[in-house]
Amino acid sequence: MSGFVATALVTGGSRGIGRAVARTLAGEGFQVYLTYVSKAAEAAAVVAEIEAAGGKARAFALDVSRAEAVEAFFREEIKEKVLLSVLVNNAGITRDGLILRMKDEDWDSVLDTDLRGPFVCLREASKIMVRQRRGRIVNVVSVVGQMGNAGQANYSAAKAGLIGLTKSAAKELAGRDITVNAVAPGFIETDMTGGLSEEVRKAYQDQIPLRRLGSAQDVAEAVAFLASDKAAYITGQVLAVNGGMYC
Ligand code: NAP
Numbered sequence: 341m342s343g344f345v346a347t348a349l350v351t352g353g354s355r356g357i358g359r360a361v362a363r364t365l366a367g368e369g370f371q372v373y374l375t376y377v378s379k380a381a382e383a384a385a386v387v388a389e390i391e392a393a394g395g396k397a398r399a400f401a402l403d404v405s406r407a408e409a410v411e412a413f414f415r416e417e418i419k420e421k422v423l424l425s426v427l428v429n430n431a432g433i434t435r436d437g438l439i440l441r442m443k444d445e446d447w448d449s450v451l452d453t454d455l456r457g458p459f460v461c462l463r464e465a466s467k468i469m470v471r472q473r474r475g476r477i478v479n480v481v482s483v484v485g486q487m488g489n490a491g492q493a494n495y496s497a498a499k500a501g502l503i504g505l506t507k508s509a510a511k512e513l514a515g516r517d518i519t520v521n522a523v524a525p526g527f528i529e530t531d532m533t534g535g536l537s538e539e540v541r542k543a544y545q546d547q548i549p550l551r552r553l554g555s556a557q558d559v560a561e562a563v564a565f566l567a568s569d570k571a572a573y574i575t576g577q578v579l580a581v582n583g584g585m586y587c
Contacts (some may be wrong), residue, residue: 352431526582
């Protein structure tokens with residue numbers, strides 16, 4: 341694959357943490373392929389912003405919960421078309437509710453998007469990276485996958501599962517110089533958390549020793565580090581970016 345531009349694939353790159361990751365990796369010199377599920381205008385704006393700064397990016401509509409669509413995307417846009425240096429499994433959703441009232445569909449949609457989606461992306465990326473004999477995979481998990489959270493049993497289970505996937509994949513892929521790590525954000529200011537009441541935000545902030553909510557850029561810096569050569573000897577780890585709220 342020599343002669344190809346090193347490419348970083350960021351799922352859910354149209355908004356929030358994924359957008360910050362896309363911009364940061366583009367700034368590090370990667371061509372960035374970012375995906376979105378419904379917000380085409382936001383994704384196009386991220387591409388335009390990266391290009392205006394002198395970088396290279398493309399946006400693709402891809403629902404990560406649809407395995408056949410993910411497989412087709414890797415076959416048609418990635419395999420033998422780019423040097424896939426980095427995969428950032430960032431796309432994620434929440435469907436909060438207490439266990440006693442949680443509908444099966446809320447369980448399934450979160451598990452499909454937040455765990456099965458990253459698994460299929462990781463599997464398809466691994467097939468390519470194994471042949472390249474190099475690669476970096478970073479999974480965006482969550483502090484609630486480590487500590488649990490009332491009202492987020494589905495989301496916590498998906499993120500805890502993704503931590504297990506990260507550690508297993510790290511062991512399977514290390515022999516081909518592919519590292520697999522996770523970044524576990526705490527409470528980060530994005531659309532995902534934007535709907536919470538002031539009272540709930542204040543309650544979270546009071547639990548954070550650094551006394552502020554995190555920014556998408558705080559998370560992007562950790563992802564960029566794990567995606568870089570500086571992290572060449574780090575694999576199977578979960579890097580918390582949570583202001584100290586869970587150690
Ligand atoms: P966000 O602002 O809600 O953005 C979510 C992104 O994921 C969007 O780009 C969205 O695309 C995309 N997406 C959603 N469902 C998808 C699907 N089925 N297929 C492909 N893309 C999909 O979320 P965020 O706060 O940046 O969160 C990003 C990641 O960080 C998630 O994995 C989340 O669980 C994790 N995280 C967030 C926090 C936090 O406090 N914000 C804390 C811990 C972990 P569209 O724009 O097209 O909808």
